[in-house]
Amino acid sequence: MSDQPMKDHDVGRRDFLRKAVAGGVAATTTALAPPALAQQPAAAAPAQEAPTAAYEFLNLDEQAFVEALVNHMIPADGLTPKGTDLGINVYIDRALGGAWGKGDRLYMQGPWKIGQPGQGYQLPLTPAQLYRAGIEATNAYCVRTYKKTFDKIDATQREDVLIGLSTGKIDLGALPTRTFWTTVYQTVMEGMFADPIYGGNRGKAGWKLIGFPGALAVNRENVEKYRDKPFPTDPLGIADMS
Amino acid sequence: MATRLKEVDVVIIGLGWTGGILAKELTDAGMKVVAIERGETRSTEKDYSVPNVRDELRYVQRHDLMMNTARDTLTVRNNRSEEALPMRRLGSFLPGEVVGGSGVHWSGHTWRWTDMEFKVRSLYEERYGKTFIPADMTIQDWGISYDELEPYYDKFERTAAISGKAGNIRGEILAGGNPFESPRSREYPLPPLTPILASQMFTDAARNAGYHPFPRPSANASRAYTNPDGSKFGACQYCGYCQRFGCEANAKGSPHMTVIPIAMRSPDFELRTHSWVTRVNKDSTGKKVTGVTYTNVLNGEEFEQPAAVVLMCAYAINNVHLMLLSGIGKPYDPVSQTGVVGKNYCYQTGAAATLFFEGRHFNPFMNAGGSNASIDDFNINWAFDRAPHGFVGGYVVGGGFNTVLPIGYRPVPAGTPQWGKAWKAATAKWYQTAMQISASGSVMANRNNYLDLDPTYKNAFGLPLMRMTFDYKENEHKMGRHAADFINQTAKSMNPTTMNPATARTDPWTVVPYQSTHNTGGTIMGTNPRTSALNKYLQSWDCHNLFVVGANAFPHNSAYNPTGPVGALAYWTADAIKRYVKKPGPLV
Amino acid sequence: MGRSIVITLVCAIALVTAAAAGQDNEAAARGEKRFEECASCHSVAAGEHGVGPSLHGIIGRRAASIEDFRYSPAMRKSDITWTPETLNTFIADPQMLVPANRMAYAGLIDPAERADLIAYLQQATK
Numbered sequence: 006m007s008d009q010p011m012k013d014h015d016v017g018r019r020d021f022l023r024k025a026v027a028g029g030v031a032a033t034t035t036a037l038a039p040p041a042l043a044q045q046p047a048a049a050a051p052a053q054e055a056p057t058a059a060y061e062f063l064n065l066d067e068q069a070f071v072e073a074l075v076n077h078m079i080p081a082d083g084l085t086p087k088g089t090d091l092g093i094n095v096y097i098d099r100a101l102g103g104a105w106g107k108g109d110r111l112y113m114q115g116p117w118k119i120g121q122p123g124q125g126y127q128l129p130l131t132p133a134q135l136y137r138a139g140i141e142a143t144n145a146y147c148v149r150t151y152k153k154t155f156d157k158i159d160a161t162q163r164e165d166v167l168i169g170l171s172t173g174k175i176d177l178g179a180l181p182t183r184t185f186w187t188t189v190y191q192t193v194m195e196g197m198f199a200d201p202i203y204g205g206n207r208g209k210a211g212w213k214l215i216g217f218p219g220a221l222a223v224n225r226e227n228v229e230k231y232r233d234k235p236f237p238t239d240p241l242g243i244a245d246m247s
Numbered sequence: 248m249a250t251r252l253k254e255v256d257v258v259i260i261g262l263g264w265t266g267g268i269l270a271k272e273l274t275d276a277g278m279k280v281v282a283i284e285r286g287e288t289r290s291t292e293k294d295y296s297v298p299n300v301r302d303e304l305r306y307v308q309r310h311d312l313m314m315n316t317a318r319d320t321l322t323v324r325n326n327r328s329e330e331a332l333p334m335r336r337l338g339s340f341l342p343g344e345v346v347g348g349s350g351v352h353w354s355g356h357t358w359r360w361t362d363m364e365f366k367v368r369s370l371y372e373e374r375y376g377k378t379f380i381p382a383d384m385t386i387q388d389w390g391i392s393y394d395e396l397e398p399y400y401d402k403f404e405r406t407a408a409i410s411g412k413a414g415n416i417r418g419e420i421l422a423g424g425n426p427f428e429s430p431r432s433r434e435y436p437l438p439p440l441t442p443i444l445a446s447q448m449f450t451d452a453a454r455n456a457g458y459h460p461f462p463r464p465s466a467n468a469s470r471a472y473t474n475p476d477g478s479k480f481g482a483c484q485y486c487g488y489c490q491r492f493g494c495e496a497n498a499k500g501s502p503h504m505t506v507i508p509i510a511m512r513s514p515d516f517e518l519r520t521h522s523w524v525t526r527v528n529k530d531s532t533g534k535k536v537t538g539v540t541y542t543n544v545l546n547g548e549e550f551e552q553p554a555a556v557v558l559m560c561a562y563a564i565n566n567v568h569l570m571l572l573s574g575i576g577k578p579y580d581p582v583s584q585t586g587v588v589g590k591n592y593c594y595q596t597g598a599a600a601t602l603f604f605e606g607r608h609f610n611p612f613m614n615a616g617g618s619n620a621s622i623d624d625f626n627i628n629w630a631f632d633r634a635p636h637g638f639v640g641g642y643v644v645g646g647g648f649n650t651v652l653p654i655g656y657r658p659v660p661a662g663t664p665q666w667g668k669a670w671k672a673a674t675a676k677w678y679q680t681a682m683q684i685s686a687s688g689s690v691m692a693n694r695n696n697y698l699d700l701d702p703t704y705k706n707a708f709g710l711p712l713m714r715m716t717f718d719y720k721e722n723e724h725k726m727g728r729h730a731a732d733f734i735n736q737t738a739k740s741m742n743p744t745t746m747n748p749a750t751a752r753t754d755p756w757t758v759v760p761y762q763s764t765h766n767t768g769g770t771i772m773g774t775n776p777r778t779s780a781l782n783k784y785l786q787s788w789d790c791h792n793l794f795v796v797g798a799n800a801f802p803h804n805s806a807y808n809p810t811g812p813v814g815a816l817a818y819w820t821a822d823a824i825k826r827y828v829k830k831p832g833p834l835v
Numbered sequence: 836m837g838r839s840i841v842i843t844l845v846c847a848i849a850l851v852t853a854a855a856a857g858q859d860n861e862a863a864a865r866g867e868k869r870f871e872e873c874a875s876c877h878s879v880a881a882g883e884h885g886v887g888p889s890l891h892g893i894i895g896r897r898a899a900s901i902e903d904f905r906y907s908p909a910m911r912k913s914d915i916t917w918t919p920e921t922l923n924t925f926i927a928d929p930q931m932l933v934p935a936n937r938m939a940y941a942g943l944i945d946p947a948e949r950a951d952l953i954a955y956l957q958q959a960t961k
Binding site: 077078079080082084085105108109110111112113114116118120121122123124125126127164167171190191193194195198199200203211212214215216217218219220221222223224225227228229231232233234235236241242243245246247 | 297298299301302303304308309310315316317320323324325329330331332333334335336337338441443444447482483484485486487488607608609610612613652653654657665666667668671672674675678679703704705754755756757758759
């Protein structure tokens, strides 16, 4: 029941941003509204020209953590720009600050029990709360181990930390490590491959990486025409057709 | 205090495929029908059109068309010694929650279940003896036959625009179809879909090995079509956004663009959305129901809607929940094995391999919901001898794609790093070169798999959640191993560059990740009120003016997708209700 | 004599015209069947919008000009006036003529089938 107003709020907010751009306050929107910018066709916002991220949810420590995380997981190379240039950090911030992060569709009544792994998510935390607690615990681990927070350690150390999280070998205390990691990994992949209207996948670089054509999909003739042949694609997102 | 409304002939709880079919059929027959649906109205025009429907995050990751677990969910556990805990978000299965129900977001796979299911106990006992069926396997005959259901399958296939190739018309075996299917009276309404590369490769491999591949029958119109009711279908565009999405081309047979708009045109039909039925009410004798109590979820107001006939047409397990909440029928007790409501809850099992072929281009974004070639050699092929393998039931194997979108589908060979440059390179390299072969397997009823009310957790209306106690048993483990072996053997025969082999599901059932929205049983049909909740017309043995329509009526689950018999039984029940209203009382 | 020639000529012309109209009608009748491809989204009745806009009055109309239908930006910017010729090009491959338009339709490849469909549209959308 409680999710509906949040969802409306979220949609309303996006509408507001879109109107703000259209209404001529665009001079400030580079800092304010990366999602709205990402709604423009690829040509208008090349992946390389990443606007400075402005955050609605993550605090300064968390911003540093998430930026380091997505740039480590998605480094720049010939295939794609780095994670922050793809807007994955922005995606994560918006997802956590929005309805999903606040527990939309999540059954949040107790009693709370740890349960069996097969019983699924059982923490009394929204995804945003889980993320926040997980970053804090991971940074605490990094400080214990390396005397520095995650964003300050070097690439080899970051790699070790991510392996430790993904295998559950790092102990995050009260927080089940694999649960935190699963959420982190899910949001990074969403930020890379979801439609650009959500702030990530900037320039549709995630889709271009694999050759996914995006929103346009009238393939009735293409099934035969391109059977076992490469399909030439310049992907379109929702914004390109809206 | 609930506001009492004027009595109607029929009240339908939930407006998906079954509710939609019954709404149309019964208003056609002159009855006054009210449908009460917890979700909202969504349409192809406003909601499922391009570009907004092309949103994997919204529809796949965030379950936009699905049941909202913040409001109502179930608790789950593997066995009675565990404490059930709430499924706090959706995972393993995805009931729909809009007008059209799960019929909006299904893929369209439409099978005719046969006497292999309907007479499961008799057939296995006759061939393999009584001891072949394990003592705790509570399978039983359904009390219905394929021949009885055939005209209703035919009707549903025409309503929903099924594309396929018949393998058996009136006993004549036809090339290109499923040779094991039971005789059908005529061909499918539409020819099969255009095969994609993956389904062609699987077809070739299966045929070379002596099996009998055929295009999977599905409600994706292979060309434009007008069904017998006049509902207009566009041609499938192989958009690759089928499962979990509404269809932008009106090419996927769905209740919101077929039976429901027809019912809506009748002055005798009324739809109330945002309305949540909390209880079906009984009269003082307990032998009849009097109507339903529901809450308008927009403002919390409570209503009582009296009706001469009540039809539960919600998602299968939600029907069971409402039966338990309403105290209709004796709840099943697994210890004494008495009672019927909650009995024989079943699910499905499966196994899948991913095959990588360097240099090939599968274009995994081009497919229909039914872009699969299938074999039934290990399912309804009775010549397949189960004795050496020691399991009851079977599995269907398919090769192809259905809705593989990039957040969820980026196949890489096992052992590939999960992030970084190497991950990216592998993702880019293999995306186009991978295909899947997968099996969907039956789950036989077991005395310890059941549904009842949870003693602890409550929904948004303060009512107990339903508790699901389920695990795969040795029967399913054996079948899973057989299926995985077959898949891997077939895959190897195709000489892939590399493959991620199939493994049998032998670990305890888990509520994550997604597996199948084919939950069955709980209020099963049968021939005896002591062992079933419903008779063969899906009429409650306890309250003769209550019908409970859906896969909740299946005494066990087959390898097939359930919507074929769900649709057919809805038409079958409609005919039964037309007889019932002339002379109310038990139909059996 | 001269008069009868004139009458004969007039009759002959009328016959030819009637024959042409008959062919149009036959094409339109075939096209009506072909319209099944379109009918799940489009109506030829005025003001009746489905997934796509009403096609009533389409011949001679500018693309994206019905006020109460939300068109794609691609269609709004297309600068097309619908004639039998532009419709022919569009229906053959909608994404080719108007890239990123929203119509969920890959096109009608057969030119004869398109001609029939357009013959039908010319009659039915008046």
